[in-house]
Amino acid sequence: MHNIDWDDIRYFLEVARLGSVTQAGICLKVNHTTVSRRITALESRLGKSLFERTGNGWTVTPAAEKILAFAESMGEDANSIERQILADSHELNGLLRVTAADHCIERLLMPTVRKFIQRYPQINLELVATAEEVDLATREADVALRGTDDPPPNLVGKRITKIGFAVYGTRELAERVNTDSEIIDVPCITWVGDGHTRPEWIEKNFPRTQYIYRTTSASAMLGMVREGIGIGSIACVLGDPDPMLHRINTKHTESGPGLWVLSHVDLRTTARVRIFRNFLVDELESQKSLIEGNYPTKLDTVKPPFSK
Secondary structure (H helix, E strand, C coil): CCCCCHHHHHHHHHHHHHCCHHHHHHHHCCCHHHHHHHHHHHHHHHCCCCEEEECCEEEECHHHHHHHHHHHHHHHHHHHHHHHHHHHHCCCCEEEEEEECHHHHHHHHHHHHHHHHHHCCCEEEEEEECCCCCCHHHCCCCEEEEECCCCCCCEEEEEEEECCEEEEECHHHHHHHHCCCCCCCCCEEEECCCCCCCCHHHHHHCCCCCCEEEECCHHHHHHHHHCCCCEEEEEHHHHCCCCCCEEECCCCCCCCCEEEEEEEHHHCCCHHHHHHHHHHHHHHHCCHHHHHCCCCCCCCCCCCCCCC
8 A cells, every 4th residue: 555645634634524525625725626536546545435425425434434533633743743844934923913703702712822822922912802804904913713604805714614503591591491382471682783673593483572682792692691681592602611501492593604714815824823823723623513502501401392
């Protein structure tokens, strides 16, 4: 068997993660035929079929499952080597501006920030906390953590995963709603200026509710839900770890956007930008299950309202 090319492993990991050679090609910035050709070459070297090709996508075979963990470990090692080489060949100092919504900074950014400044103390880091889309083209920020399904064409980066949402309330409200499918007076919290009198999650789950409160801030919404003022649709990465919030079983939940780590195309080779971006991507990918909402609920023992 010939030596395995690291690039082939990268292609294998992306197809395994996304289940599509087209999507893998987009992430790797190559044509999908290149991805397919590299996977076929890898299968030939290994003498094993790694994917089942179906009309619904590419799924890993048992043989691929056996090597997936080793391939992921190789990927992590390669990323670490790349960052070390960059650190050795560039002067890592100067200003680095990172932006995210204020409610995401503590939960999603802080672990990366702590590790990064410990390793690279000469970099002056600024955190720009705002829900507005900061202009990376004018260097208002160098790296952005952003929820979007359509990043601007002048930005490059990595889509981590889709942000999962669920409806949350205090334990008292959650238990009351989860055990009474006929409840009509549960107060709901939503956004000011969302363009709808009643968002879909309210209309489809609680169409007869009489109380709807609104806010312009995700932090304010979290505070209102924690205080028991009402229930709200909140990103699972914020709601699930919060000891004061509990999931409410609903037929319908809002579909969240993708979570992206972005920087301007002109800064893609700048050492401090690239290294921080890689740090952040690694940290977020380790939390994908939480971000997607695949997290144990605090109300497993409470009967859901729609069960028979």
